Amino acid sequence: MGIVRNEVHLNTIIQEYLKRKSCYVEDRLWIIKKSSLGGFGIFAERDIQAGEIIFIDSPVLLGPRCVPDIPIQCTICYRKINLITCNKNCHLTICNSCVDSDIHSNECNLIRKLKTNKDFKEGDKEKLTKCLTPLRSLILNEEDLKVVSILKSHRGDQHGKEVDILTEQLGLNITEEEKKFMYFVCTVLDANAFEVLTDVEDNMNSVRGLYPLGSLANHSCFPNAFHVFGEKHKMIVRAGVFIPKNSEIFHAYTRLLWGTITRKFHLKNSKHFICKCERCMDPTEFGTYMTAIYCEKCKGNLLPQKTSSWQCEICNSKQNVGRILTMIGSVLNGFEADDFDRMHTFLNKKLPLYMPQTNQVAVELKYKIIWILGYRSGYLWENDLIVDLPSRLILLKKRYCQDILELIKKLRTGKCKTRGLLCYELYLCNKELKSRDDTEGWDGENITETYLLEAVDILKYDIGAPDLIKEKKAQLNGY
Ligand SMILES: [Zn+2]
Ligand SMILES: [Zn+2]
Ligand SMILES: [Zn+2]
Ligand SMILES: [Zn+2]
Structure with missing residues (x-):
């Protein structure tokens, strides 16, 4: 409101603010500078390793x-x-x-x-x-x-x-x-x-919550930084990947597992801009094919083009996919949140007629199923004497976790929160298989522990992390 925004001014005001809120650390890793995207952004003051805390912010x-x-x-x-x-x-x-x-x-x-x-x-x-x-x-x-x-x-x-x-x-x-x-x-x-x-x-x-420094970070659809919330609603921002000195620090205003069309729609509607990041410019989204739909002629992949038409990678024919997307959208809307059977059937029987399993729709269904198996009634890990969740469904959950972890790897987002959550679920699947002496499909002691350690590393500052993660963290810290 009539206040001049310049680099010196912004850095000073934000720094003083963080000091007042006891969030400031000497040798800060960030600096606010003009961004090539327009406006300001946050930049790395030195090389930052994956997992390092870049800053902690408090809501004004x-x-x-x-x-x-x-x-x-x-x-x-x-x-x-x-x-x-x-x-x-x-x-x-x-x-x-x-x-x-x-x-x-x-x-x-x-x-x-x-x-x-x-x-x-x-x-x-x-x-x-x-x-x-x-x-x-x-x-x-x-x-x-x-x-x-x-x-x-x-x-x-x-x-x-x-x-x-x-x-x-x-x-x-x-x-x-x-x-x-x-x-x-x-x-x-x-x-x-x-x-x-x-x-x-x-x-x-x-x-x-309005986080002054956090809000200065610009958006990327494959961000190099992630945040979790800690005590007193403080925001802890960490590097997901190695960030070289002087490069800009990005976080995502969209969900990682949304395809380009969904992200574009959200960004335009709620944030009023069109993202031009590398992921958005690549129709295959780094080879993940999250937006691909099968070509009616040759079953190759139709990918969205800049002109809002869809073109086949193999036979080059252009097709209109509106009808298919509308049909699928309405089926998805009809699912109850815990309707495993219908989701599973749709994912494995119907969807493969129209699109590869890499498509965002399939990914979203797999992600939903991961949170049904083990958590929703009828699918609980264990229910006193009766085991609700048969081992074949644990193996299914495991496979879906692995599929999405593979996808995240291609998206180059490193130690992101979704990865931490999925590693934890993989740990739980393995622990359960082991406890049932069901060692077929069990990854072994070492890999099981690796999943837990990875989850702890990523989620350790998250106040919402599962208790087991908090206990393990305390243990590792020697408390
Ligand atoms: Zn009152
Ligand atoms: Zn209260
Ligand atoms: Zn983008
Ligand atoms: Zn084709």
């Missing part, structure tokens, strides 16, 4: 997302236990341990000050909670305000609906100047906020 704003169904949880710590509605008439849901905190008392005062006498109607409480994140910007201290105001923003009418809800629907008494500032904050949030998982047990439960 954190809070609920403005989406239709938000879970009922404490508005400060996001836990779902011992919840009450604040009795001072701010209407916020809060837990026993946070009700007397300074953070709540500041928010509570703000809301009560802005409320015009009227009582809230049914449903207003949820509306207030959904809009809490931009509202929180009104009580930032001066230094944090400065940090928010140097971040990039998206212009456009679709941003800032929270402000309209707060003023028009809830009748909060907000000044024009405050309104203008909150609109700006919404555009900053929409451009930069990260999804932060808040519940280890429920990976659908998330809020959004």
